Amino acid sequence: MTHHWAPETVVVETGRPPREHDAALNPPITLTSTFIGTAGIEQGGRQYGRYGNPTWEPFEQALAELEGAALPGLVFASGLAAVTAALTLVEPGGTVIMPRHCYLGALSGAQEAAATGRFRIVTVDIADSAAVQAAMTRAVADAPAGAAGARAGGAAPGDAAESAGSDAPATGRRPVLLWLESPTNPMLEVADLPALIEHARGAGVPTVVDNTFATPLVQRPLELGADVVLHSVTKSLSGHSDVVLGAVATSDPVLRETLHHHRSVTGGIAGPFEVWLALRGLRTLALRVERSQKNALELARRLSARPGIEVRFPGLPDDPGHARAAAQMSGFGSILCIVLPTARAATAVAESVRLWTPATSLGGVESLLERRRRHAQEPHSVPEGLLRLSVGIEHVDDLWADLSGALDVALG
Ligand SMILES: Cc1ncc(COP(=O)(O)O)c(C=O)c1O
Incomplete structure (x- = not known):
């Protein structure tokens, strides 16, 4: 019977060169613009x-x-x-x-x-x-x-x-x-x-x-x-x-x-x-996903207990996407959004954080946040005060201390 590896194993094992004596464990980087031969x-x-x-x-x-x-x-x-x-x-x-x-x-x-x-x-x-x-x-x-x-x-x-x-x-x-x-x-x-x-x-x-x-x-x-x-x-x-x-x-x-x-x-x-x-x-995707998802869920829970902000995260039981996400995903991801009352308040959070980095992009080991409506092309149905949080793999208590401190500054 063939045993199929779990994805956590696949990310570590797959794409290795053939197991031969003295072969490199990792594939090489091939720097070439062309290949020798007559076959097209x-x-x-x-x-x-x-x-x-x-x-x-x-x-x-x-x-x-x-x-x-x-x-x-x-x-x-x-x-x-x-x-x-x-x-x-x-x-x-x-x-x-x-x-x-x-x-x-x-x-x-x-x-x-x-x-x-x-x-x-x-x-x-x-x-x-x-x-x-x-x-x-x-x-x-x-x-x-x-x-x-x-x-x-x-x-x-x-x-x-x-x-x-x-x-x-x-x-x-x-x-x-x-x-x-x-x-x-x-x-x-x-x-x-x-x-x-x-x-x-x-x-x-x-x-x-x-x-x-x-x-x-x-x-x-x-x-x-x-x-x-x-x-x-x-x-x-x-x-x-x-x-x-x-x-x-x-x-x-x-x-x-x-x-x-x-x-x-x-x-x-x-x-x-x-x-x-x-x-x-x-190679470390499984570990990073496990940790960042756990952090995101914990932060979403703590944030939703805070008055004055709306939290969007499919991992929260009262989120409109929760039942579907639970049915078709094996986790809830590591991105969450908070909606502050104004663009100004959201910008104040981005300017006050010290551990989180105010930057676009997501999915890295480090936690980033961004007010999405700073992009002129973002649809206007996205709230002005929406901050997208890409949760990384830092200690959740440090992320929370930095974020809640910034929210205190922004919301007064
Ligand atoms: C969901 C999604 N798809 C596609 C892209 C585009 O990818 P890239 O920035 O690598 O061109 C992004 C970038 O933010 C994204 O968030």
Whole structure:
């Protein structure tokens, strides 16, 4: 009987060189722009540094194992480069259904692409499953007649039927694409992933899930039937705020080839050193996630006992996303939000903390906080006084002492 390793073991063990006498324990960093040989990429050769690099492969394999993908992942220059690639999975002129609150760069990047006429965006409240399903039904019904897989029960992404009658290679592109992020950045809304993914599959709509906040240790969208899972590796996967990197994983060979092709021809590739650092960071992912989640839950509890602020965190039993998060995640993540009465009060907290660092980004060992509306593009439905807290692995009592002291200053 084969014993399958737990994810806590996979992060430590996977992506090592073969066990040979005197071999290095860790994979090397390959610094090269080209590869010797006459075989091209069509014959399985590496050929050139924009098409592949051996340093990428252990990380791509590790991500696939963690996310339960049948094929190796693909690393990109940044999370946003991965987002840009995944957004090409909608047919030109098609519709992307996106959460009204999701990572700002994904939303504004998609809006800019939509402004050029490449596709249309419909934004939805991702926590309102009926609204998301209705948006899918409308978008599929509005898709041009004959569009591949546009009708309910249409071919699944990657089906050969898509390219029937044409010599062009199948791309897996569809007229409608469902973009999911859960919990959302920064509002921490929780989507009913199993229900939405199942509905999308029935409608022939591929789903992309940005799993950055949860990490594959806490939530595995491909196992729920999603077509593509995406990460800003910059965050928890690398975990030390010293790398900008992105990645996707899918079990669908046609979608993978479309994303791989996009990476090769648009050039948004990762540097080998960044990917090596990300694999190094991944080794401690399980420990970091365990500790930062525990800290986040404890801080959320202490904060919710404080008058004058609203706490958003799916780990709190009275949070609107709690039941769903408990059902589809194995933890509640390490991001929480507090809403102060005014932008001024929130800024005062950011300026008063000494241990927490006022900075954008999240998922590192160190605790960061940020007033999200300082970004002009953040949707105005995000409260002015909302602070996003990325909880790190410091001692919770130190984090609490610093934060509660700053709240005393800000709230008087
Ligand atoms: C949920 C989410 N997705 C994608 C991204 C983009 O990743 P990157 O900054 O690595 O380009 C971010 C960055 O904050 C994010 O929070």
